[in-house]
Amino acid sequence: MITGRTRVYGLVGNPVRHSLSPAMHNELFRRQRIDAIYVAFDVPGDRAGAVAGAVRTLGLAGVNLTVPFKERVLPELDDLSATARVAGAVNVVIREADRLVGYNTDGEGYLRALQEELGRTPAGAHAIVLGAGGTGRAVAAALAAHGAVEVRLLNRTRARAESACAALADAFPTVRFVPGGLDRDGFGPAAERADLVVNCTSGGGAAAVAALDVSGLRRGAAWTDANYWMADPPQLAACAARGIRIQRGIGMLMHQGALSFAHFAGVPVDVDTIRGVLDIGGW
16 A cells, blocks of 8 residues: 555656556565555656756655666766766666665666576677667676677767767776767678677667668677567567577566666565566566
8 A cells, every 4th residue: 555655766768658667666566565666757858957856856765767867867966886987877866865876777787688598798799889878888888897898889979979988998998999870881890790789779769770781790699689668679680580699678677677676675686576577488
Protein backbone atom coordinates (compact mmCIF):
# COMPACT_ATOMS: atom_id res chain seq x y z
CA MET A 1 0.00 0.00 0.00
CA ILE A 2 1.29 3.45 -0.91
CA THR A 3 1.52 5.79 2.08
CA GLY A 4 3.15 9.07 2.96
CA ARG A 5 6.29 7.12 3.83
CA THR A 6 6.59 5.37 0.47
CA ARG A 7 9.85 6.24 -1.29
CA VAL A 8 9.37 7.48 -4.84
CA TYR A 9 11.83 6.68 -7.64
CA GLY A 10 11.44 7.34 -11.32
CA LEU A 11 12.71 7.47 -14.86
CA VAL A 12 13.30 10.91 -16.38
CA GLY A 13 13.58 11.21 -20.14
CA ASN A 14 11.82 12.02 -23.37
CA PRO A 15 10.16 9.85 -24.49
CA VAL A 16 9.78 7.26 -21.71
CA ARG A 17 6.23 5.88 -22.04
CA HIS A 18 7.59 2.79 -23.81
CA SER A 19 10.00 1.94 -20.98
CA LEU A 20 10.04 -1.43 -19.22
CA SER A 21 11.80 0.09 -16.20
CA PRO A 22 8.66 0.89 -14.14
CA ALA A 23 7.37 -2.68 -14.43
CA MET A 24 10.80 -4.06 -13.63
CA HIS A 25 11.57 -1.92 -10.58
CA ASN A 26 8.08 -2.01 -9.07
CA GLU A 27 8.00 -5.79 -9.17
CA LEU A 28 11.48 -5.95 -7.64
CA PHE A 29 10.38 -3.59 -4.84
CA ARG A 30 7.36 -5.83 -4.24
CA ARG A 31 9.40 -9.01 -4.10
CA GLN A 32 11.94 -7.43 -1.74
CA ARG A 33 9.14 -6.02 0.46
CA ILE A 34 10.50 -2.51 0.03
CA ASP A 35 8.08 0.39 0.56
CA ALA A 36 8.81 2.19 -2.70
CA ILE A 37 7.35 2.89 -6.14
CA TYR A 38 8.90 3.72 -9.51
CA VAL A 39 7.18 5.92 -12.09
CA ALA A 40 7.98 7.41 -15.50
CA PHE A 41 8.40 11.17 -15.93
CA ASP A 42 8.23 12.31 -19.56
CA VAL A 43 10.08 15.65 -19.37
CA PRO A 44 10.80 18.03 -22.27
CA GLY A 45 14.48 18.14 -23.14
CA ASP A 46 14.73 21.89 -22.58
CA ARG A 47 13.88 21.37 -18.88
CA ALA A 48 17.18 19.65 -18.04
CA GLY A 49 18.18 22.44 -15.71
CA ALA A 50 15.07 21.88 -13.60
CA VAL A 51 15.42 18.10 -13.12
CA ALA A 52 17.75 18.16 -10.11
CA GLY A 53 15.69 20.86 -8.45
CA ALA A 54 12.53 18.81 -8.93
CA VAL A 55 14.17 15.76 -7.32
CA ARG A 56 15.12 17.90 -4.31
CA THR A 57 11.82 19.77 -4.06
CA LEU A 58 9.61 16.70 -4.39
CA GLY A 59 11.79 14.58 -2.14
CA LEU A 60 12.31 11.85 -4.71
CA ALA A 61 14.64 9.13 -3.46
CA GLY A 62 16.35 8.69 -6.82
CA VAL A 63 15.89 8.58 -10.55
CA ASN A 64 17.18 6.92 -13.67
CA LEU A 65 18.00 9.26 -16.53
CA THR A 66 17.73 8.53 -20.22
CA VAL A 67 17.76 10.59 -23.43
CA PRO A 68 18.34 13.52 -23.44
CA PHE A 69 19.38 14.11 -19.83
CA LYS A 70 22.40 11.90 -19.12
CA GLU A 71 24.87 14.69 -19.84
CA ARG A 72 22.70 17.77 -19.42
CA VAL A 73 22.00 17.18 -15.73
CA LEU A 74 25.68 17.01 -14.67
CA PRO A 75 26.06 20.71 -13.68
CA GLU A 76 23.15 20.36 -11.23
CA LEU A 77 24.58 17.44 -9.23
CA ASP A 78 26.65 17.62 -6.04
CA ASP A 79 28.96 14.70 -6.77
CA LEU A 80 29.70 11.97 -9.30
CA SER A 81 30.99 8.43 -8.98
CA ALA A 82 34.36 7.76 -10.61
CA THR A 83 32.67 5.84 -13.43
CA ALA A 84 30.19 8.63 -14.12
CA ARG A 85 32.95 11.24 -14.06
CA VAL A 86 35.01 9.39 -16.65
CA ALA A 87 31.98 8.72 -18.86
CA GLY A 88 30.82 12.31 -18.62
CA ALA A 89 27.27 11.04 -18.19
CA VAL A 90 24.95 9.67 -15.51
CA ASN A 91 21.97 7.35 -15.71
CA VAL A 92 21.32 7.06 -11.96
CA VAL A 93 20.89 9.90 -9.46
CA ILE A 94 20.48 9.15 -5.76
CA ARG A 95 19.42 11.67 -3.14
CA GLU A 96 21.69 11.27 -0.12
CA ALA A 97 20.33 13.60 2.59
CA ASP A 98 20.46 17.00 0.86
CA ARG A 99 22.99 15.96 -1.81
CA LEU A 100 22.42 14.47 -5.26
CA VAL A 101 25.02 11.95 -6.41
CA GLY A 102 25.25 10.68 -9.98
CA TYR A 103 26.27 7.17 -11.03
CA ASN A 104 26.56 5.35 -14.33
CA THR A 105 25.55 1.71 -14.77
CA ASP A 106 25.30 1.74 -18.58
CA GLY A 107 28.88 0.75 -19.37
CA GLU A 108 29.08 -2.08 -16.86
CA GLY A 109 25.60 -3.25 -17.81
CA TYR A 110 26.62 -3.42 -21.46
CA LEU A 111 29.80 -5.39 -20.70
CA ARG A 112 27.94 -7.90 -18.51
CA ALA A 113 25.40 -8.50 -21.27
CA LEU A 114 28.17 -8.86 -23.85
CA GLN A 115 29.90 -11.48 -21.73
CA GLU A 116 26.72 -13.37 -20.88
CA GLU A 117 25.20 -13.44 -24.34
CA LEU A 118 28.20 -13.56 -26.68
CA GLY A 119 30.91 -14.75 -24.31
CA ARG A 120 33.09 -11.77 -25.22
CA THR A 121 35.17 -9.18 -23.43
CA PRO A 122 36.69 -6.01 -24.94
CA ALA A 123 40.28 -7.13 -24.22
CA GLY A 124 42.43 -6.35 -27.25
CA ALA A 125 39.43 -5.26 -29.31
CA HIS A 126 39.07 -2.64 -32.02
CA ALA A 127 35.62 -1.21 -31.34
CA ILE A 128 33.30 1.17 -33.15
CA VAL A 129 30.73 3.02 -31.04
CA LEU A 130 27.89 4.69 -32.94
CA GLY A 131 26.61 7.76 -31.11
CA ALA A 132 28.54 10.07 -28.78
CA GLY A 133 25.70 10.84 -26.37
CA GLY A 134 25.53 9.69 -22.77
CA THR A 135 25.16 5.99 -23.56
CA GLY A 136 27.88 6.03 -26.21
CA ARG A 137 30.33 7.78 -23.91
CA ALA A 138 29.62 5.35 -21.06
CA VAL A 139 30.06 2.31 -23.31
CA ALA A 140 33.25 3.74 -24.85
CA ALA A 141 34.68 4.34 -21.38
CA ALA A 142 33.79 0.81 -20.26
CA LEU A 143 35.39 -0.71 -23.37
CA ALA A 144 38.58 1.26 -22.73
CA ALA A 145 38.65 0.38 -19.04
CA HIS A 146 38.39 -3.33 -19.87
CA GLY A 147 41.14 -3.61 -22.43
CA ALA A 148 40.01 -2.30 -25.83
CA VAL A 149 43.00 -1.03 -27.80
CA GLU A 150 41.05 1.28 -30.10
CA VAL A 151 37.62 2.90 -29.88
CA ARG A 152 36.20 4.80 -32.83
CA LEU A 153 33.40 7.09 -31.70
CA LEU A 154 31.14 8.14 -34.58
CA ASN A 155 28.44 10.77 -34.30
CA ARG A 156 26.17 12.69 -36.64
CA THR A 157 27.76 15.87 -35.27
CA ARG A 158 31.48 15.16 -35.58
CA ALA A 159 32.43 17.91 -33.11
CA ARG A 160 30.61 16.01 -30.38
CA ALA A 161 32.59 12.87 -31.16
CA GLU A 162 35.83 14.87 -31.08
CA SER A 163 34.98 16.35 -27.68
CA ALA A 164 34.10 12.95 -26.23
CA CYS A 165 37.27 11.34 -27.59
CA ALA A 166 39.46 14.09 -26.17
CA ALA A 167 37.95 13.64 -22.70
CA LEU A 168 38.22 9.85 -22.84
CA ALA A 169 41.83 10.00 -24.06
CA ASP A 170 42.76 11.95 -20.94
CA ALA A 171 41.29 9.18 -18.78
CA PHE A 172 42.73 6.28 -20.83
CA PRO A 173 46.01 7.45 -22.38
CA THR A 174 46.99 3.96 -23.61
CA VAL A 175 43.81 3.55 -25.68
CA ARG A 176 43.49 5.03 -29.16
CA PHE A 177 40.30 7.07 -29.52
CA VAL A 178 39.32 8.11 -33.04
CA PRO A 179 36.40 10.49 -33.67
CA GLY A 180 34.42 10.46 -36.90
CA GLY A 181 31.14 11.20 -38.58
CA LEU A 182 28.25 8.76 -38.47
CA ASP A 183 28.40 8.15 -42.20
CA ARG A 184 30.00 5.84 -44.74
CA ASP A 185 33.28 7.78 -44.70
CA GLY A 186 33.51 7.51 -40.93
CA PHE A 187 32.44 3.87 -40.70
CA GLY A 188 33.90 2.28 -43.81
CA PRO A 189 37.66 2.62 -43.16
CA ALA A 190 37.36 1.00 -39.72
CA ALA A 191 34.86 -1.74 -40.51
CA GLU A 192 37.31 -4.30 -41.87
CA ARG A 193 39.34 -4.52 -38.66
CA ALA A 194 36.50 -3.96 -36.19
CA ASP A 195 35.93 -6.69 -33.64
CA LEU A 196 32.89 -5.03 -32.14
CA VAL A 197 30.29 -2.45 -33.21
CA VAL A 198 27.98 -0.92 -30.62
CA ASN A 199 24.95 1.08 -31.76
CA CYS A 200 24.26 3.63 -29.02
CA THR A 201 22.25 6.08 -31.10
CA SER A 202 18.76 7.11 -30.06
CA GLY A 203 15.79 6.86 -32.39
CA GLY A 204 16.86 9.94 -34.34
CA GLY A 205 20.04 8.23 -35.46
CA ALA A 206 18.35 5.16 -36.94
CA ALA A 207 18.38 6.46 -40.51
CA ALA A 208 22.10 7.24 -40.37
CA VAL A 209 22.88 3.79 -38.98
CA ALA A 210 20.67 2.11 -41.59
CA ALA A 211 22.63 3.90 -44.35
CA LEU A 212 25.99 2.44 -43.28
CA ASP A 213 27.63 -0.21 -45.45
CA VAL A 214 28.23 -3.26 -43.26
CA SER A 215 29.61 -5.42 -46.07
CA GLY A 216 33.15 -4.67 -44.92
CA LEU A 217 32.66 -6.22 -41.49
CA ARG A 218 34.45 -9.52 -41.13
CA ARG A 219 32.50 -12.54 -39.95
CA GLY A 220 34.35 -12.71 -36.65
CA ALA A 221 32.96 -9.31 -35.68
CA ALA A 222 29.90 -8.71 -33.51
CA TRP A 223 27.19 -6.07 -33.97
CA THR A 224 25.48 -5.07 -30.74
CA ASP A 225 22.69 -2.63 -29.98
CA ALA A 226 22.02 -0.69 -26.80
CA ASN A 227 18.36 -0.09 -27.70
CA TYR A 228 15.71 -2.61 -26.72
CA TRP A 229 12.51 -0.85 -27.72
CA MET A 230 12.90 -0.90 -31.52
CA ALA A 231 11.08 -3.77 -33.22
CA ASP A 232 13.63 -3.91 -36.05
CA PRO A 233 16.86 -2.10 -35.08
CA PRO A 234 18.91 -1.00 -38.11
CA GLN A 235 21.53 -3.44 -39.44
CA LEU A 236 20.82 -6.31 -37.02
CA ALA A 237 19.10 -8.40 -39.69
CA ALA A 238 21.71 -7.51 -42.32
CA CYS A 239 24.55 -8.50 -40.03
CA ALA A 240 22.88 -11.74 -38.95
CA ALA A 241 22.35 -12.65 -42.62
CA ARG A 242 26.12 -12.31 -43.16
CA GLY A 243 26.92 -14.62 -40.25
CA ILE A 244 27.97 -11.82 -37.92
CA ARG A 245 26.90 -12.39 -34.33
CA ILE A 246 24.39 -9.87 -33.03
CA GLN A 247 23.16 -8.75 -29.64
CA ARG A 248 19.94 -6.88 -28.90
CA GLY A 249 19.61 -4.28 -26.19
CA ILE A 250 17.39 -6.16 -23.75
CA GLY A 251 20.39 -7.78 -22.06
CA MET A 252 21.95 -4.40 -21.37
CA LEU A 253 18.62 -3.15 -19.99
CA MET A 254 18.46 -6.02 -17.53
CA HIS A 255 22.07 -5.80 -16.37
CA GLN A 256 22.13 -2.02 -15.96
CA GLY A 257 18.73 -2.30 -14.28
CA ALA A 258 20.12 -4.76 -11.75
CA LEU A 259 22.96 -2.35 -10.99
CA SER A 260 20.53 0.58 -10.73
CA PHE A 261 18.28 -1.36 -8.34
CA ALA A 262 21.26 -2.04 -6.09
CA HIS A 263 21.83 1.73 -5.88
CA PHE A 264 18.14 2.34 -5.14
CA ALA A 265 17.48 -0.45 -2.64
CA GLY A 266 20.91 -1.22 -1.26
CA VAL A 267 20.46 -4.92 -2.05
CA PRO A 268 21.72 -6.91 -5.05
CA VAL A 269 19.44 -8.58 -7.56
CA ASP A 270 20.47 -11.16 -10.13
CA VAL A 271 19.60 -10.90 -13.79
CA ASP A 272 17.71 -14.20 -13.80
CA THR A 273 15.26 -12.59 -11.39
CA ILE A 274 14.82 -9.61 -13.70
CA ARG A 275 14.41 -11.93 -16.67
CA GLY A 276 11.58 -13.63 -14.81
CA VAL A 277 10.01 -10.30 -13.85
CA LEU A 278 9.95 -9.22 -17.50
CA ASP A 279 8.94 -12.74 -18.63
CA ILE A 280 11.88 -12.96 -21.01
CA GLY A 281 13.03 -16.47 -21.75
CA GLY A 282 16.00 -15.42 -23.89
CA TRP A 283 17.26 -12.45 -25.84
